[in-house]
Amino acid sequence: MxxxxxxxxxxxxxxxxxxxxxxxxxxxxxxxxxxxxxxxxxxxxxxxxxxxxxxxNPHARRLSTGSSQLVTVITPEMKGDFYQILMSSIDEVLVKYGYSSLLYPLYNEKKFEALKKSSDILLSTDGLIVDGVNVDSVMSHILNPQTPVICLEQDSDKYDSIMVDNYYGGVLVGDYFADLDMDIFVVTHRKSHELESTVFDERLEGFQESLEKKGRSIDKIYYVPLDWESTFEVARRIFFRFKRCAIFTTTDYLAVPIIEVARTMQLDVGKDVRVCGFDDLPIAQVLEITTVRQPIAEMGYLAAESLIKRINKKIKDKPKKYILKPELVVRNT
Structure with missing residues (x-):
């Protein structure tokens, strides 16, 4: 029955x-x-x-208790371990307070259109954590003004924002590369639509300006999609012409295929070729990649704690801005 x-x-x-x-x-x-x-x-x-x-039923639960005990996390396209680390830290805090999370990735415009048309996701949640998307310009018209929101990796005038100083992270790499007697290249990802993060541009800007202050410049910037296949091809093109160079990748995810290609071409990574990534993901630690460590878990903890305080109305004042500092970690590459 x-x-x-x-x-x-x-x-x-x-x-x-x-x-x-x-x-x-x-x-x-x-x-x-x-x-x-x-x-x-x-x-x-x-x-x-x-x-x-x-x-x-989250709607029925909200009607009966005034709360769904649900937090929605909205992210752009997810690559690598960054979001696993971020979500684990967010969930660790939410579980402590009796909340669960719903992850909604904005892979493309269709996902965003579906979000705008469906009220379920935005109405059945007690709070939102939005990563990498400019909430003020892109999402403000579809949000419930009463729903607490925390913005990650994007500044906001309306909501609490938690950011890593990506420009400063780029400066750290620029200062490091400026003393290397090598051609300097950058492999990065260019923002192609409003749903993508601006962090790669911020890292590149800091790197470029740091080099210029020290009388150096970038020999070439390669823009690639966030996939290994395209990065493998770029690496082959670089190493076909240059056997001695320094490469800054604005995420560890792009550093891995570059290092693999260099090694298959019998280049000494760490001597002939210098590579620096950004994030300090687990793969960077395993492969001993020089990188810029950003406090991913700390960002998640802070976002979840801040949101719970907003939900429980323990913070009622104007939006707060938190800026976390990255650090350069020099390893074998």
């Missing part, structure tokens, strides 16, 4: 209560992770939820 009902109609909290032989209030307390439920009863309710395939 339970299977037939699950197939043709939505399972309700009342169905779960009947199945577990408890009251509706008990099921609600389990869903809200209340400590006032004994472990045996909790396990019985969780088993009922699993067997019936029950999915909580």
């Amino acid at each position: 339970a299977k037939a009902r699950r197939k043709y109609q939505r399972v309700t909290i009342k169905d779960v209560a009947e199945y577990a032989q408890v009251g509706v209030g008990t099921v609600s307390r389990v869903l809200n992770n209340s400590p006032h439920v004994d472990e045996t009863t909790r396990e019985r309710v969780l088993e009922a939820i699993k067997n019936l395939g029950y999915m909580p």
Whole structure:
């Protein structure tokens, strides 16, 4: 009977209560992770939820409790381990306060159009963390003014913003490369639409201006999509002509294929070829890549803590701006 009902109609909290032989209030307390439920009863309710395939309705939950206990995280296209580290740190804080997260990646304009047309995602959340997208210019017209928002990697006049000083990170690499007696190249990604982050441009700007102050310049800038195939091709073109050079990649994700191509062409990485990335992702640590370390986990912790305070109205004053400093980590490359 339970299977037939699950197939043709939505399972309700009342169905779960009947199945577990408890009251509706008990099921609600389990869903809200209340400590006032004994472990045996909790396990019985969780088993009922699993067997019936029950999915909580965030709209109904918001109407009954005033809160969905849900935070939505909106990101641009995701590449590499950056977002895994960021989301893990955000979730660590949210779980502590009894919240769960919903990740909505804006891969392209279609995803953004779907977000604008669907009210479910924006209305059924207690708060938003938006990464890499300029909320003030791109999203302000579709947001509920009452919903707390935290902006990551983008400045905002309306909401709290948490940023890493990417320009300063580029300066650190420029200062380091200026003393190298080598041709200097940059492999980076150019922002092609409004949903993409500006961090790569900021890193490049700091790098370029640092070199110019020291009487050096970039010999060539290569713009690539955020994929390894394109970066492999660029690396082959560089090393076909230059056997001695220094390359700054504005993310570790692009440094990996460059180093691989250099090694397959029998170039000594760290001597003939110098490579510096940006982020200090786990792959950079494993391959001992020189890079700029940005505090990714700290950014996630701060974003989640700030959002919870806004949700609970513990912070009521004007928007705050947090700027975190990166650091250069010199390794074998």
